[in-house]
Amino acid sequence: MKLSSVKNLAFAAGLLSGMPLLAAEKATVTPLFGNVADSITIPAEIYGQFAEHLGTCIYGGLWVGENSPIPNTSGYRNDVLNALKELKVPVMRWPGGCFADEYHWTDGIGPKENRPVMVNTNWGGTVEDNSFGTHEFFNLCELIGCEPYLSGNVGSGTVEELAKWVEYITAENGPMADQRKKNGREKPWKLKYLGVGNESWGCGGSFTPEAYANEYRRYQTYCRNFNGNRLYKIASGASDYDYNWTDVLMKNARRHMDGLSLHYYTVKGWNGSKGAATKFDNDDYYWTLGKCLEIEDVINNHDSIMNTYDPDRRVALIVDEWGTWWDEEPGTVRGHLYQQNTMRDAMVAALSLNVFHRHTDRVKMANIAQIANVLQSMILTRDNRMVLTPTYYVFKMYIPHQNATFVPLDIKTSTRTVRDGRTVPTISATASKKDGEMNITLTNIDLDSPAEISIPLDGVKASVIAGEILTADSIDDYNDFDSAEKVTLRPYNKAKISKNNLQLTLPAKSIVNLRLKI
Numbered sequence: 001m002k003l004s005s006v007k008n009l010a011f012a013a014g015l016l017s018g019m020p021l022l023a024a025e026k027a028t029v030t031p032l033f034g035n036v037a038d039s040i041t042i043p044a045e046i047y048g049q050f051a052e053h054l055g056t057c058i059y060g061g062l063w064v065g066e067n068s069p070i071p072n073t074s075g076y077r078n079d080v081l082n083a084l085k086e087l088k089v090p091v092m093r094w095p096g097g098c099f100a101d102e103y104h105w106t107d108g109i110g111p112k113e114n115r116p117v118m119v120n121t122n123w124g125g126t127v128e129d130n131s132f133g134t135h136e137f138f139n140l141c142e143l144i145g146c147e148p149y150l151s152g153n154v155g156s157g158t159v160e161e162l163a164k165w166v167e168y169i170t171a172e173n174g175p176m177a178d179q180r181k182k183n184g185r186e187k188p189w190k191l192k193y194l195g196v197g198n199e200s201w202g203c204g205g206s207f208t209p210e211a212y213a214n215e216y217r218r219y220q221t222y223c224r225n226f227n228g229n230r231l232y233k234i235a236s237g238a239s240d241y242d243y244n245w246t247d248v249l250m251k252n253a254r255r256h257m258d259g260l261s262l263h264y265y266t267v268k269g270w271n272g273s274k275g276a277a278t279k280f281d282n283d284d285y286y287w288t289l290g291k292c293l294e295i296e297d298v299i300n301n302h303d304s305i306m307n308t309y310d311p312d313r314r315v316a317l318i319v320d321e322w323g324t325w326w327d328e329e330p331g332t333v334r335g336h337l338y339q340q341n342t343m344r345d346a347m348v349a350a351l352s353l354n355v356f357h358r359h360t361d362r363v364k365m366a367n368i369a370q371i372a373n374v375l376q377s378m379i380l381t382r383d384n385r386m387v388l389t390p391t392y393y394v395f396k397m398y399i400p401h402q403n404a405t406f407v408p409l410d411i412k413t414s415t416r417t418v419r420d421g422r423t424v425p426t427i428s429a430t431a432s433k434k435d436g437e438m439n440i441t442l443t444n445i446d447l448d449s450p451a452e453i454s455i456p457l458d459g460v461k462a463s464v465i466a467g468e469i470l471t472a473d474s475i476d477d478y479n480d481f482d483s484a485e486k487v488t489l490r491p492y493n494k495a496k497i498s499k500n501n502l503q504l505t506l507p508a509k510s511i512v513n514l515r516l517k518i
């Protein structure tokens with residue numbers, strides 16, 4: 001009998017007898033303090049965001065314009081601005097996505113009334129007025145204190161256009177700098193992350209890997225470092241399981257890049273229904289977690305190809321699009337990719353972040369898709385209202401892991417075989433330490449049973465400072481405009497240390513972070 005069936009029987013027996021459910025799972029999570037390498041820091045950029053001109057991500061989500069009745073600061077929504085400041089967003093990728101390879105940056109500078117309108121051909125044919133352009137993006141990054149990550153147009157642009165964009169943004173003097181100054185920005189901005197094309201195998205130009213590698217080499221040559229700015233150049237990488245793309249790019253262009261991207265979505269498939277964001281059964285839920293965790297195999301496989309060309313791991317793998325992709329919500333504009341976000345999405349976020357933490361020797365940045373109103377977003381907006389999604393709260397809970405030293409864990413837990421034969425552990429966890437504190441974040445994916453967790457501390461003197469929990473009555477619970485706080489962070493104070501052993505019970509379908517003084 002499969003373990004999943006055993007668990008279901010235990011649950012049914014508990015219900016029939018009316019007895020409180022016992023924790024079916026007893027897991028041990030051992031911090032391997034002896035294996036902590038101070039050099040292995042979790043880059044803050046693992047918590048990166050992606051903001052594309054798609055649906056209401058930019059227009060309506062981040063930007064409403066200075067004349068909007070919605071409270072704003074220079075055109076940026078105040079509610080969203082504050083929520084993003086609290087999230088300590090380290091890096092934001094813009095303007096796409098597929099949009100980037102049709103974007104002509106000169107349309108988005110200068111007086112707003114002179115900017116041409118454009119048709120967003122990738123995403124629903126929406127007409128945009130270009131009121132959010134280069135200045136609006138870079139000023140937003142300054143306001144929330146994050147690094148900008150610019151995605152350049154290779155598919156329908158020119159080398160000159162991209163070279164001049166970099167010059168416009170980063171040069172102190174010269175014709176492009178003069179134009180920028182005329183448009184109201186005296187000092188150059190800092191630009192570190194530059195993507196040269198997006199999904200160049202598809203919406204970014206339908207290149208073969210060989211042809212794109214040549215284009216990449218040519219484009220990046222003319223993207224210069226002005227006045228002490230140092231570009232970190234990212235080549236457009238593979239989707240999911242396209243290992244040949246990584247192989248060819250590494251073989252032909254690795255010396256010219258700092259990073260190579262990877263896109264991996266937790267999606268049922270690209271044809272037909274992807275499933276509703278809020279309506280799914282238990283099997284769908286467990287399948288989702290299996291598909292999400294498969295990103296670890298995908299990273300390992302790309303990493304081992306990269307290792308053959310780059311054993312010192314100089315070139316980073318940049319997971320600049322990831323997250324869940326469900327059917328668009330009924331009644332919303334087709335092509336705008338607006339989806340709700342439940343506790344299931346929160347689980348995907350936590351499990352994915354745990355995977356990234358284990359691979360920071362190669363994975364130096366990840367950007368969840370997307371920041372507002374699109375796919376697995378942090379924030380949903382409607383008119384002047386805003387809700388924070390369960391995924392937002394996972395990112396908030398994980399803030400202490402940014403730039404902290406990774407603490408490896410040995411996890412002993414049961415596993416579950418899900419539809420399609422993938423295997424999912426019941427308990428997942430991650431830990432890090434910084435400034436005399438350790439944060440350990442634990443997830444119990446089981447829908448029915450709590451789990452007793454034992455964390456041996458191996459002689460390390462510790463005390464619990466605080467705890468937080470994210471859970472829901474039902475896995476398909478979500479926050480909406482009339483119930484914005486249904487799924488939110490709450491204090492958790494049930495962890496105890498006894499005989500140098502940290503013990504707690506993780507409720508079913510919950511994510512708990514414990515902050516320890518060590």
Ligand code: AHR
Nearest residue numbers: 096097098099198199369
């Ligand atoms: O995030 C939505 C789209 O997914 C992006 O524009 C594209 O790069 C990917 O296919």
